[in-house]
Amino acid sequence: MTVSDTRPAAPADAVPPESPGESAGVPQEAAEPATAPPAEEISPGGPVLATVAGAVPVLLGLVTLWLAHGLGLGTLTEPGPGLWPTIVAVLLLVSGVALVLRARGTTDTEAFTRGTGVVLVGAASLALYAFLFELVGFEIPTVLVLVLWLRFFGREGWRTTALVSVLTTAALYGLFITALGVPLPHLIVI
Amino acid sequence: MDLTPVLSGFAVVFEPQNLLYCLLGVTLGMLVGVLPGLGPAATIAILLPVTYGIEPAAAVILLAGIFYGAQYGGTITSVLLRLPGEASTVVSALDGYQMARKGRAGSALGIAAIGSFIGGTASIILLTLIAPLVADFALQFGPAEYTLLALIGIFMVATLGSGSLVKSVAAAGVGLLLATVGLDPMVGIPRFTFGSDQLADGIDFVIVAMGLFGVGEILYNLEHRLRPQPAVLSFGRAIPTRPEWLRSRLAVLRGSVVGFVLGVLPGGGATMSSLVAYAVEKRAAKDPSRFGKGAIEGVAGPESANNAAATSSFIPLLTLGVPANATMAVLFGALLLQGIPPGPQLITEHPDVFWGVVNSMYVGNIFLLLLSIPLIGVFVRLLRVRAGILAPLTVLITMVGVYSIRNNVFDMFLVVALGLVGYGMKKLGFEPGPFVLAFVLGELLESSFRRSMRLFEGDFTGFVQRPVSAALVALLVLTVVVVPALRAVRGRQAAQVEHQVTTPTSDGGLAVAANRTEE
Numbered sequence: 102m103t104v105s106d107t108r109p110a111a112p113a114d115a116v117p118p119e120s121p122g123e124s125a126g127v128p129q130e131a132a133e134p135a136t137a138p139p140a141e142e143i144s145p146g147g148p149v150l151a152t153v154a155g156a157v158p159v160l161l162g163l164v165t166l167w168l169a170h171g172l173g174l175g176t177l178t179e180p181g182p183g184l185w186p187t188i189v190a191v192l193l194l195v196s197g198v199a200l201v202l203r204a205r206g207t208t209d210t211e212a213f214t215r216g217t218g219v220v221l222v223g224a225a226s227l228a229l230y231a232f233l234f235e236l237v238g239f240e241i242p243t244v245l246v247l248v249l250w251l252r253f254f255g256r257e258g259w260r261t262t263a264l265v266s267v268l269t270t271a272a273l274y275g276l277f278i279t280a281l282g283v284p285l286p287h288l289i290v291i
Numbered sequence: 292m293d294l295t296p297v298l299s300g301f302a303v304v305f306e307p308q309n310l311l312y313c314l315l316g317v318t319l320g321m322l323v324g325v326l327p328g329l330g331p332a333a334t335i336a337i338l339l340p341v342t343y344g345i346e347p348a349a350a351v352i353l354l355a356g357i358f359y360g361a362q363y364g365g366t367i368t369s370v371l372l373r374l375p376g377e378a379s380t381v382v383s384a385l386d387g388y389q390m391a392r393k394g395r396a397g398s399a400l401g402i403a404a405i406g407s408f409i410g411g412t413a414s415i416i417l418l419t420l421i422a423p424l425v426a427d428f429a430l431q432f433g434p435a436e437y438t439l440l441a442l443i444g445i446f447m448v449a450t451l452g453s454g455s456l457v458k459s460v461a462a463a464g465v466g467l468l469l470a471t472v473g474l475d476p477m478v479g480i481p482r483f484t485f486g487s488d489q490l491a492d493g494i495d496f497v498i499v500a501m502g503l504f505g506v507g508e509i510l511y512n513l514e515h516r517l518r519p520q521p522a523v524l525s526f527g528r529a530i531p532t533r534p535e536w537l538r539s540r541l542a543v544l545r546g547s548v549v550g551f552v553l554g555v556l557p558g559g560g561a562t563m564s565s566l567v568a569y570a571v572e573k574r575a576a577k578d579p580s581r582f583g584k585g586a587i588e589g590v591a592g593p594e595s596a597n598n599a600a601a602t603s604s605f606i607p608l609l610t611l612g613v614p615a616n617a618t619m620a621v622l623f624g625a626l627l628l629q630g631i632p633p634g635p636q637l638i639t640e641h642p643d644v645f646w647g648v649v650n651s652m653y654v655g656n657i658f659l660l661l662l663s664i665p666l667i668g669v670f671v672r673l674l675r676v677r678a679g680i681l682a683p684l685t686v687l688i689t690m691v692g693v694y695s696i697r698n699n700v701f702d703m704f705l706v707v708a709l710g711l712v713g714y715g716m717k718k719l720g721f722e723p724g725p726f727v728l729a730f731v732l733g734e735l736l737e738s739s740f741r742r743s744m745r746l747f748e749g750d751f752t753g754f755v756q757r758p759v760s761a762a763l764v765a766l767l768v769l770t771v772v773v774v775p776a777l778r779a780v781r782g783r784q785a786a787q788v789e790h791q792v793t794t795p796t797s798d799g800g801l802a803v804a805a806n807r808t809e810e
Contacts, residue, residue: 146718146719150718150719151720153719154458154719154720154721157719158461158464158465161465161468162464165468168483172480172482176749177744177749178744178745178748178749179745180477180740180741180744180745181478182475182477182478182480182482183482184741185471185737185740185741186468186471186482186483189464189467189468189471190468192460192461192464192467193461193464193465193468196457196458196460196461196464197461199457200457200458200461203457207455207720209455209458209720210718210719210720211717211718211719211720213718214514216513216514216515217514219513219514220510220511220513220514220714223509223510223513223686224510224707224710224711224714227506227686227690227703227707227710228704228707230690230703231690231700231703231704231707232700234694234700234703235700239691243687243691246683246686246687247683247687250679250682250683250686251679251680251683254513254679254682254683255677255678255679255680255682255683256679257677257679257680261680265680265683265684269683269684269687273687273688273691276341277691277692277695281341281344281695282344283694283695283698284698285691285694285695
């Protein structure tokens with residue numbers, strides 16, 4: 102990361118709108134990049150991402166339309182199970198198409214970064230957690246997830262990692278099994 | 292009005308365990324307000340399974356405390372770091388941070404706490420007077436009225452949120468769609484279950500809220516996990532001086548009124564009311580140029596407003612069963628989980644819960660005043676807690692909590708999947724708020740729509756033939772026309788607030804729009 106300034110963006114003692122792009126009359130999108138403070142590494146996504154944002158509702162709408170048709174629409178007097186999903190699908194289609202059409206001027210998406218990989222690994226670790234949960238009890242997966250997130254995602258030292266992992270597992274045991282009486286699958290019996 | 296249930300509500304509040312839950316709730320609220328990352332909606336969602344075993348009144352007292360407590364806590368980071376802990380404290384960063392740079396952080400925090408207390412308390416009193424009337428009126432609502440109420444609720448949340456209008460509508464559509472998974476509410480045919488028994492009962496709201504708000508937010512923060520720790524400005528005692536108080540007392544009053552009114556509206560809530568209150572203060576001031584440079588009214592007004600709004604946004608939930616914003620949607624889920632369907636009958640059928648929760652807010656606000664004036668140093672020290680440690684803790688509480696609802700591993704996979712959906716939505720610019728709200732209201736909307744259509748024998752004009760529903764249709768049309776018009780005005784402005792505050796969630800549209808007319 103190449104951030105030298107540790108303070109949150111330059112203080113705005115000066116009169117706020119300075120750049121000409123920020124004056125009224127100019128579309129908000131044009132002024133948007135100037136608003137991104139230097140300390141944040143969030144960058145807007147391009148037209149491709151904006152198109153994807155519209156394509157997802159369209160796809161969902163089409164699939165729903167097809168599935169809802171199979172459920173039976175019924176009539177307005179006696180609506181069938183498929184009528185409501187059809188209405189919702191139309192809503193999705195209309196809004197999705199509108200988003201695709203306006204994709205070029207859209208700046209409210211965020212580009213995927215290298216951090217996205219971390220997010221996917223994080224989600225995968227949680228899925229694995231769920232998978233191991235009933236097989237080997239909650240203690241071992243809990244410690245594993247904590248070590249991964251603390252040591253590798255959070256860059257904590259080994260001592261902090263070990264301490265927090267053990268304490269958290271104990272606290273979860275105390276809260277859910279001892280205090281709330283939830284039958285979590287567990288190895289250690291107290 | 293009959294005061295007996297109100298007074299017995301106090302008896303509920305003063306049970307020692309409920310006092311304790313109230314204190315716990317507001318302290319947690321302060322915490323999540325101070326710590327950037329998790330908002331009150333996420334925190335409440337994560338804690339839902341934990342509160343399952345607690346008595347209904349106590350559980351809602353706890354969860355409500357988190358919501359309004361977060362309004363106090365968010366101010367601390369706004370003033371000291373110019374990084375608002377909550378969206379509703381974004382505008383406080385404008386003048387609050389400037390005050391802090393001039394060594395007046397204590398005054399800013401002090402007036403924010405006092406303003407929040409006054410705004411919150413005034414709002415509870417008004418709620419006490421108004422809520423029973425609304426509930427009484429709503430008892431005569433039929434399916435047509437509920438169809439329209441749900442529509443208005445979803446539409447207003449979609450339009451008044453900070454994201455793009457079309458995206459909010461699309462997000463609401465996905466929420467409505469997800470709500471149809473499971474058995475058809477009228478004829479019992481499975482829909483969109485793909486043959487899975489696990490999906491036949493539909494998707495539990497708690498899992499949707501925990502996935503989208505909880506896991507989704509945690510995953511999102513994971514991507515940008517190594518932000519630099521900002522320097523915290525120091526301050527003495529969190530108390531305003533006498534001249535400062537005299538200068539801001541009217542701002543507190545105006546903020547309270549603005550907050551109460553806007554909080555009741557669907558989609559209004561704390562964030563918008565704080566923005567409007569800022570605009571009101573700027574307009575009321577003799578010398579508006581002081582704003583943005585450390586004007587204490589610019590902190591007092593919005594802070595009073597966001598807390599007043601946080602309180603009054605309970606009215607639609609507790610009297611109509613229609614949540615006004617995303618956090619209320621999660622509380623809706625909490626009530627359902629407790630077996631108490633929110634709606635007009637709540638106040639008469641569960642007076643202990645209704646008045647217990649409402650009256651607990653008086654006590655909660657007193658706790659918060661104590662926490663944010665004498666004990667503020669403790670919370671400021673928490674600003675040094677590293678996000679790298681917090682994230683795994685919250686994610687594991689979420690995972691174990693999800694399992695504990697039904698002792699079902701499938702739910703854990705579902706919550707991770709929904710977490711990824713939430714992450715993807717944020718990346719693509721969709722707000723999770725409209726999604727969750729639409730999911731909550733989806734079944735109510737569908738079944739009342741279908742019932743109305745049967746009632747009206749397929750004739751849409753039936754909606755305008757009943758007086759109340761006709762009025763609601765008018766309101767719906769009004770919002771469909773007026774709100775996009777307002778947005779068009781603000782689209783043309785370079786949102787002033789967004790330029791000055793370092794947060795992507797800020798939403799200065801209405802405030803700026805209101806300023807503009809005076810210039």
